[in-house]
Amino acid sequence: MGAGDRHGRKPEQDAIAELLAGARAGSSSSLVLRGDPGIGETALLDHAAAAIGAGDMRLLRATGVEYEAELPFSGLQLLLRPALGRRAARPEA
Incomplete structure (x- = not known):
């Protein structure tokens, strides 16, 4: 079980993985993360950054x-x- 699974973030992580797969295939999309401070938006961005860092995409x-x-x-x-x-x-x- 991954760290995101323990915190109920699997659906969000799957959505991020789907968007990144689409970007690698040439599709454009966006994702908005918003919420109260401390609910995990930064952790999800860190998850996405780690997924990008392991691939062939540039992160800004x-x-x-x-x-x-x-x-x-x-x-x-x-x-x-x-x-x-x-x-x-x-x-x-």
Whole structure:
């Protein structure tokens, strides 16, 4: 029994695995994790990151900063800044 199984997260982990399998096959999708603090959203993101790290996909991850919440696109800037130096290596559309 995995750690997620003990905490009742199997359905969420299966949904993440399905989304990642679709992404590897070229399908686009999204998943929204939201809930009260402490119910395990970060643990699910860590689970997804571990699954990506074991495969052939690149992971971009950012954490929001509360004092920047009112700034437009601040979260996007935090997410994409590490990838800006790799623009030339991205595949054609």
